[in-house]
Amino acid sequence: MSRAAPAIVWFREDLRLSDNPAVHAAVSTGRPVVCVFIHDEDAAGARPLGGASKWWLDKSLRALAEDIGSCGGQLTVRRGPAAACLDDVITETGAEAVFWNRRYEAGACELDASIKAALGPRGIDVQSFNGRLLMEPWSLKTGAGGYYRVFTPFWKALKAAYRVPEALPRPRRLDGPRIDGLGIAELGLHPEMPDWSGGMETAWMPGEAGAAARLAAFLGGPVDQYPEGRDRPALTDGTSALSPHLRFGEVGPAQIWRAVMSGMEAGRIGEDGAMKFLSEIVWREFSYVLLFHNPDLATRNYNQGFDHMTWRQDDAALAAWQRGRTGYPVVDAGMRQLWQTGWMHNRVRMIVASFLTKHLLIDWRAGEAWFWDTLVDADPASNPASWQWVAGSGADAAPYFRVFNPITQGQKFDADGAYVRRWCPELAGLPDKFIHAPWMADDATLRAAGVVPGTDYPEPLVEHARGRERALAAYAQMKEGGPEC
DNA sequence: CCTGGAGTTGTCCTA
DNA sequence: TTAGGACAACTCCAG
Numbered sequence: 001m002s003r004a005a006p007a008i009v010w011f012r013e014d015l016r017l018s019d020n021p022a023v024h025a026a027v028s029t030g031r032p033v034v035c036v037f038i039h040d041e042d043a044a045g046a047r048p049l050g051g052a053s054k055w056w057l058d059k060s061l062r063a064l065a066e067d068i069g070s071c072g073g074q075l076t077v078r079r080g081p082a083a084a085c086l087d088d089v090i091t092e093t094g095a096e097a098v099f100w101n102r103r104y105e106a107g108a109c110e111l112d113a114s115i116k117a118a119l120g121p122r123g124i125d126v127q128s129f130n131g132r133l134l135m136e137p138w139s140l141k142t143g144a145g146g147y148y149r150v151f152t153p154f155w156k157a158l159k160a161a162y163r164v165p166e167a168l169p170r171p172r173r174l175d176g177p178r179i180d181g182l183g184i185a186e187l188g189l190h191p192e193m194p195d196w197s198g199g200m201e202t203a204w205m206p207g208e209a210g211a212a213a214r215l216a217a218f219l220g221g222p223v224d225q226y227p228e229g230r231d232r233p234a235l236t237d238g239t240s241a242l243s244p245h246l247r248f249g250e251v252g253p254a255q256i257w258r259a260v261m262s263g264m265e266a267g268r269i270g271e272d273g274a275m276k277f278l279s280e281i282v283w284r285e286f287s288y289v290l291l292f293h294n295p296d297l298a299t300r301n302y303n304q305g306f307d308h309m310t311w312r313q314d315d316a317a318l319a320a321w322q323r324g325r326t327g328y329p330v331v332d333a334g335m336r337q338l339w340q341t342g343w344m345h346n347r348v349r350m351i352v353a354s355f356l357t358k359h360l361l362i363d364w365r366a367g368e369a370w371f372w373d374t375l376v377d378a379d380p381a382s383n384p385a386s387w388q389w390v391a392g393s394g395a396d397a398a399p400y401f402r403v404f405n406p407i408t409q410g411q412k413f414d415a416d417g418a419y420v421r422r423w424c425p426e427l428a429g430l431p432d433k434f435i436h437a438p439w440m441a442d443d444a445t446l447r448a449a450g451v452v453p454g455t456d457y458p459e460p461l462v463e464h465a466r467g468r469e470r471a472l473a474a475y476a477q478m479k480e481g482g483p484e485c
Numbered sequence: 486c487c488t489g490g491a492g493t494t495g496t497c498c499t500a
Numbered sequence: 501t502t503a504g505g506a507c508a509a510c511t512c513c514a515g
Contacts, residue, residue: 143514150492150512231494283493350494389493401507402495409495468496479508 005096006032006176007125008089012108014101014131014249015064016208017071017170021129022099024168032176034093035068035075037061039187040082045107047298047380050373052342053247055197056206058189060248063207065184073174076181083115092179096124101131101249104288105380106295134162134253134285137292147293148286150396155282164257199340204244204376211245215256218242219263226273230280233334233345234418240277243377244343246284253281287385290395298368298384306393309478311363317461321356322370324424327460329436330410331355333423340423342376347413353390354404359467361474364391392475400475403468410436426456 007026014020026033041048049057065075078085089095098119103109116126130136140148140157148154191197205213218240222229229238245251260278263269291297301307320326324335334348344352349371356367368387372378388394414420417435421428427438429449434441438457446453453459462470 142512144512146512148513152492153513279493347494354495396492396512398494399492399508404494405496 004029004031006034006093007097007099008034008036008086008093008095010086010098010100011035011037011064011075012100012103012249013247014252015060016211016250016252017064017067017174018208019131019168019170019252019255020101020249021131021168022101022127023171023174025127025129026097026099027171027174029097031097033073033171033174034089034095034176034179035073035174036086036089037064037075037077038082038085039077039079039189040085041079043082043107043111045110046105047107047372050375050378051191052200052374052376053372053378054189055191055200055342056204056244056248056376058184058187059204059206060250061184061187061189063209063250067208068174071171071174073176074178074181076179077184077187078181079187082111083118086115089179090119090124093177098124098126099129101129102136104132104137104292131252132249133288134158134164134257134282137289140289147289149290151283151286154286154289155279158282158285162257164254164261167255167258200342200376203341203343206244206248206250208250211242211250214240214242214245215251215259219259219269223260223263223273223277224270227276230276231347231413233348234414234416234422239346241343243379243382244375247377247379253285256281284379284382286395287379287381290385291381297388298372298380299365301393302388302395303393303397305478306391309393310474312361314360314362317360318356318362318366320458320461321352321360321362321367325458326355327439327458328355328406328410329417329420329424329427329438330414331406333420336423338371338374342374344375345419347409348419349386350390351404351406351409353387354402355406357387357391358403358471359406359462359464361467361471364388364393401472403471405464405468407437407464424457427451 007029009022009026014022017023061077068075076089078089086098103112112128116128119126135158140154140161142148148157204210218237222237229235232238242251246253257278260269260274264271264274290302294302321335324332324339326332330348331352334344334352338344353367356362357364364387368384371383385394389397392398392400410420417432420435427435430438430441430451431445434445438451439453439460451457
């Protein structure tokens with residue numbers, strides 16, 4: 001008796017086996033299953049992954065391949081144009097079905113639609129699923145029928161409308177015909193010459209197991225302190241640190257929703273922390289709504305009034321910001337944490353983004369691009385949406401006069417300077433009083449701390465009050481319609 | 486169509 | 501030291 005023709009699961013941003021709708025659908029057909037990942041670097045309309053994301057993807061694929069192997073299957077890895085690679089796999093395996101979970105960037109959506117349109121007439125059963133979001137970005141509408149542009153009403157509407165689906169079990173068996181593919185290492189995702197990833201290896205465990213461990217650890221205690229703990233960058237468990245796992249689909253938001261709700265219903269988790277945490281998950285969701293309806297979110301001002309903004313072109317200042325040498329300790333600590341670990345605490349992301357776009361008056365796109373390249377969680381929706389939010393050009397954005405003060409933010413959220421001392425060790429000897437403003441320290445204090453301003457640690461790139469005034473003036477000019485020209 | 490309340494995360498000055 | 505109000509005006513969204 002010959003076996004049924006196989007079903008292909010095309011993995012993309014859903015690198016997990018549990019609660020994966022495409023995997024579950026493929027297994028449920030009873031067909032042999034072929035698991036495929038295609039590295040399509042030049043896909044039209046898609047944004048090439050940044051260096052840190054590639055590092056993560058490399059590790060995540062290894063974890064996925066191992067998990068599939070333990071189910072008796074194999075992850076087949078190919079490189080090249082997705083449609084052609086998928087065609088090859090169909091031909092080589094005789095597959096008659098293809099399943100995947102949806103993506104939401106315009107280029108990816110179009111590519112997937114064209115593949116679906118091409119395969120259908122050939123008798124291939126193509127099905128796509130939602131494995132990445134709580135609700136599809138087109139499904140939740142305001143009373144007037146549009147998409148939500150303000151977070152709070154969106155959050156309320158989602159809470160009222162969302163029904164978390166039943167969890168889909170992890171498959172016990174995943175086997176099918178074996179075909180040739182590349183080794184994951186051959187994709188060249190891991191950095192070489194130099195290999196800068198040392199700090200990342202120790203900070204992270206990419207893959208579904210690592211994601212599950214993070215979630216369990218966070219819901220096992222820290223979530224109850226989340227409303228305050230989330231603002232303290234020195235704490236290692238103040239936030240969930242699930243963002244890169246979510247980015248690559250090692251865990252889905254529905255799994256998080258279920259885990260939080262069941263913890264709450266069992267009385268293990270308090271409501272305040274739980275709902276605050278879920279609201280952050282829904283911010284990610286909101287960003288996908290914005291991206292879906294504004295495909296060029298990463299390149300175009302959401303609020304077009306900002307097209308009249310005159311940004312400064314200052315490559316030296318941009319470089320100083322990127323390297324963590326602005327002279328503001330909390331800014332520099334954040335930028336160095338990012339560089340070394342591929343991640344930055346959320347509170348600090350706001351501070352450094354405000355500093356770049358307001359104190360330095362540099363276009364938010366420059367910051368967004370840097371984050372895209374250096375963050376392991378660089379997300380096509382959250383990253384541009386958040387940058388625009390801080391810059392003031394985004395949906396439901398911070399008002400323009402809200403210029404974060406890098407000194408008082410440091411004093412408020414890193415009062416004992418532990419965060420700064422960890423990432424700016426040259427300042428570690430300073431007393432708490434000066435840790436967020438070294439230039440205020442007298443000579444004796446500096447000498448005792450072993451800090452030589454301008455040598456060990458830079459003078460501030462711009463004085464806070466002056467930077468703030470300059471930003472406010474630029475915004476005022478923008479509102480009048482831009483400079484004379 | 487109109488109305489009114491509300492809007493993630495702040496800063497700075499004044500009393 | 502601390503608490504309160506100004507900062508701007510606009511758009512979103514529900515009723």
